[in-house]
Amino acid sequence: MKRIVGKHAEYKKLESNILQISQEAKAAKKKYGDVIDATVGMLHKEEGNVFKYEVVDEVLHGLNDSETYHYAPVRGTKDFTEGVFNWVFGENAEGIRKSFKYSVIPTTGGSGAISNSFYNFNDFNQKVLLPNYYWSPYQNFALEANIDLKTFSMYDDLYKFNIADFKEKAIELAKEQGRLCVLLNDPSNNPTGLCMTKDDWKEVIATLNLVNRMDIPAILIHDIAYIDYQMKDSKYSREIFEAYLDLDDEVLAIVVFSGSKTFSLYGFRVGAQIGLSKSQEVIDHFLRVGDYSVRARFSSVSQPGMNVIGKIFTNPVYKQRFLDELHVGTSLLKARASLFLQEAEKLDLQILPYCGGFFISVPTKNKNIFKDLVEDHVYVIPMQDIIRIAISSLCMDEIPELVRKIKKHI
Numbered sequence: 001m002k003r004i005v006g007k008h009a010e011y012k013k014l015e016s017n018i019l020q021i022s023q024e025a026k027a028a029k030k031k032y033g034d035v036i037d038a039t040v041g042m043l044h045k046e047e048g049n050v051f052k053y054e055v056v057d058e059v060l061h062g063l064n065d066s067e068t069y070h071y072a073p074v075r076g077t078k079d080f081t082e083g084v085f086n087w088v089f090g091e092n093a094e095g096i097r098k099s100f101k102y103s104v105i106p107t108t109g110g111s112g113a114i115s116n117s118f119y120n121f122n123d124f125n126q127k128v129l130l131p132n133y134y135w136s137p138y139q140n141f142a143l144e145a146n147i148d149l150k151t152f153s154m155y156d157d158l159y160k161f162n163i164a165d166f167k168e169k170a171i172e173l174a175k176e177q178g179r180l181c182v183l184l185n186d187p188s189n190n191p192t193g194l195c196m197t198k199d200d201w202k203e204v205i206a207t208l209n210l211v212n213r214m215d216i217p218a219i220l221i222h223d224i225a226y227i228d229y230q231m232k233d234s235k236y237s238r239e240i241f242e243a244y245l246d247l248d249d250e251v252l253a254i255v256v257f258s259g260s261k262t263f264s265l266y267g268f269r270v271g272a273q274i275g276l277s278k279s280q281e282v283i284d285h286f287l288r289v290g291d292y293s294v295r296a297r298f299s300s301v302s303q304p305g306m307n308v309i310g311k312i313f314t315n316p317v318y319k320q321r322f323l324d325e326l327h328v329g330t331s332l333l334k335a336r337a338s339l340f341l342q343e344a345e346k347l348d349l350q351i352l353p354y355c356g357g358f359f360i361s362v363p364t365k366n367k368n369i370f371k372d373l374v375e376d377h378v379y380v381i382p383m384q385d386i387i388r389i390a391i392s393s394l395c396m397d398e399i400p401e402l403v404r405k406i407k408k409h410i
């Protein structure tokens with residue numbers, strides 16, 4: 001057989017254990033009545049349907065033809081870009097506006113934003129630094145961009161964010177390749193549920209500044225996909241951005257917003273990358289390469305998706321309705337997480353500290369944990385030495401039984 005694909009594409013084989021296990025769980029659920037599927041990273045209601053926001057649904061169905069069918073502008077609408085900016089930074093929005101130059105580029109979900117950022121802000125064969133527990137598609141985005149990943153230990157001995165290892169690996173990598181590109185998914189990390197503190201963020205920013213002062217380009221990709229599902233008030237989930245104010249002039253921060261998670265618009269593929277820097281020149285470069293990649297890779301984003309988000313952010317009535325519904329969504333997660341923690345405590349099951357998001361993780365030494373749980377009709381995502389449990393798609397009734405089965409096999 002002739003080599004039909006390009007050389008660079010020879011390695012490609014999508015081995016997404018998340019998607020595959022999810023399919024297996026769905027098939028098993030059709031066959032047996034007692035299957036627990038804790039694999040799905042979409043927020044679901046207690047009755048099993050996706051947690052759809054009624055206000056999103058209403059605005060979506062009220063769009064006119066041009067808002068639905070026309071091509072979307074590459075740079076997005078102002079309602080969308082400014083709306084996303086204000087939403088993401090919340091009370092810090094004005095402060096960030098004053099201190100930084102910025103640009104918001106609409107992308108096909110958070111995935112499009114990360115994928116484009118990997119491609120544009122690294123030389124081929126360089127590495128992006130990220131913690132050792134991470135959402136596995138990052139690996140696909142990296143290989144597609146001809147780069148690789150390098151990890152540091154997410155936790156120290158006390159299960160706090162391991163700032164010492166972060167610093168060490170960051171400086172090492174920066175010196176080795178003359179560039180530092182860091183990816184952090186915070187708050188409400190997928191898969192662990194970790195939320196870094198403002199002090200952790202100050203240390204991260206100080207490290208980026210240190211690298212910048214070594215005359216090495218420093219780029220932060222901050223994936224905030226689950227920011228609206230932190231267990232604290234939204235004011236607190238945004239306070240981490242106060243640490244940004246200390247960023248040195250030439251450092252570039254790219255904040256990645258996901259319309260899938262914030263609005264449950266999973267199928268619409270809409271998100272954004274927000275470039276921030278104190279240097280206008282850096283932001284000009286960000287916009288230049290970002291615009292280009294949007295056009296070259298997916299042309300533009302979903303027009304209806306972008307319009308729904310833009311309308312909700314600019315209409316106070318819609319926005320309030322959205323906030324009220326978001327409160328219902330986070331309360332659902334909170335109730336499931338509390339029950340999970342309570343049951344785990346009863347059975348003395350150790351879990352990683354959870355402070356928000358769709359997932360709780362449990363450390364394990366059992367190499368066959370996935371198989372053992374499947375035999376007990378439980379589907380979770382195994383990752384290195386943890387299992388990831390999607391509380392986003394569980395219902396309350398399933399939780400005690402799930403914890404009991406995990407404890408049995410852990």
Ligand SMILES: Cc1ncc(COP(=O)(O)O)c(C=O)c1O
Binds near residue numbers: 112135257259261266
């Ligand atoms: C950590 C993390 N980042 C980003 C995303 C991006 O999602 P989307 O491309 O649907 O916006 C996800 C989705 O599961 C995620 O878990």
